[in-house]
Amino acid sequence: MPELRKDPVIGRWVIISTERGRRPTSFGPTAPEPRSGFCPFCPGSEDKTPPEVYAVRANGGPPNSAGWMVRVVPNKFPALQIEGSLDRRGEGLYDRMNGVGAHEVVIEGPSHDQDLADLPVEHMEHVLWAYRDRMLDLHRDRRLRYVLIFKNHGSQAGATLEHTHTQLIATPIIPKYIQEELEGARRYYELKERCVFCDIIQQETASQATRRLVSMNDGFMAIEPFAPRFPFETWILPRRHDASFQALDRAEERRDLAILLKDVLGRLNQALDRPPYNFVLHTAPVSDHDLEYYHWHIEIMPKLTRVAGFEIGSGFFINPTPPEDAAQYLREIMAER
């Protein structure tokens, strides 16, 4: 059983995979792993993954057969296990609990050669809907506090399989940065009686020449944040206040997000020659989905600089590209449609 452990000073929880303990000899150079010809995410290999928990089949057809547009399966090598109780316990001054949770993979499309940015808008809407469906389903599990949806694209960004996919990890704790965002946003709200993200949206659309704005439509906006950790870090925010991604229930909003996400990924691909990237969906915790002070959003982080343990060790980031320069560059690109 994997284990969740808490750092007694900082309070950070980490997952220790006690069953897949790696010996020193299993750490090779951090080069891309060799590609075999076989891909478990391609159509026809449905029996090579655990049975699907969600799928979109435009023309019907039985579960775990080919013919799907989007398919969600449990991760074959999960970081957390769905069975069992948390069994919280101490060891002297330390705290731990069982690594209970869900770890799923959203296979975004059947084609091995199409990345998320290449999918038609209608297809991307199905992907977003799959995120939301899985989130709502996992919210019913009372052991779980948070559903974290993220994408590692490209081996430099941590992807171990090439076929385009998103991951979902549902955890019995709230991840550290989400917790910090919640607390920071709550403090701001106590001071101002306004959502800090709504204020950011207002300032970024109103300020002189909207210097950090990348792209916008009726429902959503993409900006380079004021204090980005990484060059070309880009956030997508709903312009209407909503704490949770699960509020994305109207067809036109879903379409606006699909359009803007495709637009932004297309701009980044053009500007940076299809960079490896990560994105993380920041949303409210399971139990607090209609907070007044929090505002869900997506943070996209192209992997351009060598982020070392130094940044992770100190929390101190040096960014060589001012967000105003990155925004201008991205604005001037004619995004592919």
Next chain:
Amino acid sequence: MPELRKDPVIGRWVIISTERGRRPTSFGPTAPEPRSGFCPFCPGSEDKTPPEVYAVRANGGPPNSAGWMVRVVPNKFPALQIEGSLDRRGEGLYDRMNGVGAHEVVIEGPSHDQDLADLPVEHMEHVLWAYRDRMLDLHRDRRLRYVLIFKNHGSQAGATLEHTHTQLIATPIIPKYIQEELEGARRYYELKERCVFCDIIQQETASQATRRLVSMNDGFMAIEPFAPRFPFETWILPRRHDASFQALDRAEERRDLAILLKDVLGRLNQALDRPPYNFVLHTAPVSDHDLEYYHWHIEIMPKLTRVAGFEIGSGFFINPTPPEDAAQYLREIMAER
């Protein structure tokens, strides 16, 4: 002038290098940079660096000449600039200040081919002394709140020059994780009236079979922490309570640290085939060097796994190696002396 900017939600400060703004075309693949034959840190090239601010010359000799054992110079491409005032200012809801600070390089030895772990203990003592000397000198600058000392070893860990060196960045703000450690340690002290790090030391030396202990001498101990973010993450702590590295003023303590640091790096080198690594010296802020609740230490993080924006984006770490396994492995190695 570089700029310090604060994220309005999380409160994290980042350095934006507004003068060295990188255009998209300047981001290549994140491969090691080509090595030219020339090294500005080798003896004979003293005029290729800014003039030295500290050096150890066993046989005397003028500054900026060859014959040094350890040499400290300002970084030629500093992330922060030493001249100027902070000029704190707002922009709507955002906060910024000038990127005032120091960025120095400790060239640990004259040989291009010797890493820190290869240096004799006596030589390593000189390196530690250089850290302390620079820290004390920079503490006199009232604009600065923190002196961060860290090492990137190997290109995968972010080193851009091969010649063994440590970096020092002195900042007008306290780095985020240090701030969090200070707050976490303060809360623990309020509850227990004891230093949490002292309690960790006690538990790790007392617990059954000292399962996470790697190595120890009179003054220092090396452990795998209970909740490590990375495989083989290793901490070195002084066994006597001291909040600040500047307390390392006695010759025998300095020698004990040099011995243990060499021992630990040697074990990691043997276990992991000379891995790239980072270390960060965690010490109290300039103004609070004798806190009862904080305890200085060194965190060593081998770079074995592909740390992606995901971890940085969520603060959520998955570690495939239990620290007990790593500690056992490191204990069983006969470290080179």
